[in-house]
Amino acid sequence: MLIQGKLLSGQDDLAEVYRIRRKVLIDEVKLPEQEVFDEFDNKAIHVLVYEGMEKEKAVATGRIMIDGTRCCMGLIAVLKEARGKEYGDFAVRMLLAKAFQAGIKTVYLKTKKEKSKFFQRFGFRDIEEDSSSILKMVLREEWYSTGCRKKNR
Template structure:
């Protein structure tokens, strides 16, 4: 099966994937999951064959590209798709002339995953939608 990840304008599919992972699985309230950043963010959609399997978005704030709303459907977790999605987001940011830092809010249980991709945690643990997180960043 061919895996591919691309920048997309198909926000509807991205939101459907996010609904399955964040709202249905993790019980994140819908009003906290969908926000106004979706209108201006760069959205990535990951496919396994013809099946949408994951998504992420990038919100640009000055020199920082914030990767967020990263999700992979349960049946594709552990396949490397999440790492491919983060690497695709980093490649997208490298093409943005003013962006020099990649930042994200990682669920605490995923710190090791992001550390393997070159991110380092900073600051204190905090709750986002009731889920423990740390901010992490890395240079591009």
């Protein structure tokens, strides 16, 4: 199985990004539309993750918003039929690589408590509970786990 990704700016065609978000975040997760589509899309850097060699099917998306030295990640979504195949992992890694390449040292996000373990595997740490079900998390560049480092023996 080949996984490919593509970074998009807010000026690019975001139809596939919006399709995945609608299917996952609105239809499935039941988030309000105003939380899924907002005025930040035209300023954000988006990722589309594809299944297959010819980029024939977009299966995951996410975005980062960089404002000076601050970066927020969010709206990570993977189609139901594509879960468990590392597409979400790939999307997050592409976005983190872009943030760190841009000189960002710290990335923030908000996620549901039950999704926090997914983000912890990259090195994200809990910093605050927003409500009974939402966590704020932070990742400093030096905490980032690429998954490729050898452990000292």
